[in-house]
Amino acid sequence: MTSQQLEPTEDDFGFVPDNRPVHDDHDPAVEALEEKYWAIVSKFEGYGYGAKIVEPHDEWLHIAVRVPDDGRYPGPEVHHWAAHVYDYHGGAEALITIDSDSKPVVSQIAPNPWPEYWAVGTFPDPEPNESTARTALKIAERAINPPPAPDYTQPPSVNPFAPHKAGGLLEAIAGWVSLTNRRPSPEFAMLAAIGFVSALFSRRAVGPTHAGLNMYLAGLATTGFGKEHPLAALQCLAYDCKMPWLIGPGDITSGAAIEKIVRRRPAFIMPMDELGALLESVNGRGAATWAKTIRKVLLELYSKSTGSWTGREYADPDKDSSADPIFAPTVSFMGMSTPETFYAGLTEESLSDGFLNRLTIVSASERPKKQEAGPLAAPASLIEMVKDYAKALPQSDLAAAGSRTANMRPSMVTVPWADESVREHWDAIEDWQVSQITDHGRLEGVMGRFALQVLKLATVRALSMSPAEPQVTMSDVEWGRAIVWKSVTYIEQGIETHMAGSAFEELVNAILNALRASPTGYLSMAVLVKKKGVSKADHKMVKAALDRLFERGDIYMPSIVGTGMRVTLAGREVPDE
Structure with a gap:
């Protein structure tokens, strides 16, 4: 579930959020709690949830988070005349407390705004149903208990073609x-x-x-x-x-x-x-x-x-x-x-x-x-x-x-990022792409634009959802990643199935045969490129063939020795030089 930080501007009901500090004194007890408060607030903000001290005490703090009933655009703002925050569009209130041990808990879910504040405007749904309260609870719990970081080695669970x-x-x-x-x-x-x-x-x-x-x-x-x-x-x-x-x-x-x-x-x-x-x-x-x-x-x-x-x-x-x-x-x-x-x-x-x-x-x-x-x-x-x-x-x-x-x-x-956490998420996908090529030997010719394709698809989905105010959200990125994951997997499987017996496979086998013929199980690159079946291939093809052999586990990652490169069969011990 994604979120969007609301800008502190006047809304349709004349509400202007109050961004003044809650306390200007220097009460040591309050300052100690504030320090713990800001530590947990950073987690809120990482998921696009703004928060504010609305009622500090000696042992706990209240943080109110405004949650819309559809759960799509949580935009917390502090009401300037009350100690709690309500959604003006029929959402439930989620009240979170942080105790003196900095343990945040969801302590209250209000099913609808208090009647005395109805004069602010007309509420389309003044009595949200049970599912609205559950949505509020789910979002609030996610804010204080963020989900684990995505495992980029596994495909997203979403079916992007539905x-x-x-x-x-x-x-x-x-x-x-x-x-x-x-x-x-x-x-x-x-x-x-x-x-x-x-x-x-x-x-x-x-x-x-x-x-x-x-x-x-x-x-x-x-x-x-x-x-x-x-x-x-x-x-x-x-x-x-x-x-x-x-x-x-x-x-x-x-x-x-x-x-x-x-x-x-x-x-x-x-x-x-x-x-x-x-x-x-x-x-x-x-x-x-x-x-x-x-x-x-x-x-x-x-x-x-x-x-x-x-x-x-x-x-x-x-x-x-x-x-x-x-x-x-x-x-x-x-x-x-x-x-x-x-x-x-x-x-x-x-x-x-x-x-x-x-x-x-x-x-x-x-x-x-x-x-x-x-x-x-x-x-x-x-x-x-x-x-x-x-x-x-x-x-x-x-x-x-x-x-x-x-x-x-x-x-x-x-089209902007919905919040900073989405940008960081995509950056992590880009880093994962690089590691798959450099550390795991996957072909750059297949993986080289994984993150870029994800972002193109995510942007298309963001425009499809809201062309008037498009933003790339976490779900947009994961939807795009699911498609590109399937695409890359299919390409790799297709290469193995349909390109076997090609000139590329002949080059792969020629390199493997040359290494196996070597008494030591390794060859310098300068020697390898002169071997039969290898000498006529260009540099890019030789590199791609070595990537394939490394990915299959037939060779170790080519290593630098002196001023050149050395290619070694997997399972062979080579003395350090």
Whole structure:
């Protein structure tokens, strides 16, 4: 459950919180209690709960926390004429005491505000029901007993593909996509919803670290999983909402073709029916030069969504592309493929050039059951909802219009963290990502943008929940982490299953055979790269192969010896040098 610190401003009922110190004297007993009080307050504030001494005594302190009835936005403020705090919108009061041993306990739950304060305004729900009191109690207990730190070695427990777990516009779109699909897959329905919402706010909003909302989405499944429908629904919704600029081409022939459309429309999502076939034509060993430019452009554009991109420099002496930059190009794609075709389109270079860690891959878990489905047309309620959400973002009409002009620097809304604890939580995910690569040998080409993808998804969910006042909350981050966790796991499993026998695996085996042939069980890097089957591989591929061997437990982490590196078989003792 997340929280939001309320600003000390006058509310609808004329209430102005009193932020003056409660005591200005220097009573030693009170000061001793205050010191203990502030120690526990830091825990409150870490979860977004403000607190204040409202009634100090010699042996205990009262801390009142205001809790709304929906439990979503706890915003504690001290009432300026009373010793207790009440929610003006039907919530219950949670009264917490801290004794002389600094042990906080929930000592009282008031089911409704006192009648004498009703004159302040009209209470929509003056008598909250039993569940409201339980919600208040739960939030108050969490404030004084914070949950243990998340275990980043385990996936989040939330099912991110359940529409109600996403909420807001994502829930509405995913539900409609499933309802109109003869073979509904919740994973692919949510993928379409994510793609649409990211495109809707692309070049208009960015995350707390100023990360753009461009995403490379891929859905993988065999035949019979209804893969075509989410792509069709994505386009249908944009056209029915009279927003055709959100949809880009479904088939691209070269990097120059991508640049051409980006110069016309700098933000869109491309629905691709055969993503695997495209990758195979782009990455294959016999790929034409023009096809290879597609991969190069996609790699470049991913990191340019908040910067500028000049595209390709042409031989035409009258054309200077560097003098005509595209500001904040925000290009996304959503592609479908079978696993076999998709992985056949990947090469060894894909494991090290960063293309894979730019992808968010979703795979359907169960073969969908057939259902009756009506014609594919967005209902009026969904169209109205999309348009309302697009208008709700706190952005001027001029800025919104400028978001579709390539040579105009867009004015984008920065979606903030809900509170400091959420930022710290995401920072910890980023640190975990680095440790997985450096300490546990996981491929950087797969894990290298784990935290970034989490934040992009979290920002999309925050906009989906409240475009007028978006904030990235803890639940947004965990929802995004659940999707990226599944994506990375699926990629790693797919590499093992579908890329076995490839040139990369041949390189892995060549390194392993060279080490086993060494009497000592180790080789210097300078010697290893000259061995048969290794000498023709580039540095990135050798590093990726060593990462794979370390991850499998076949070798120790390469160590520095003198001025070079040494690679050692696992289980072999090597004398220190």
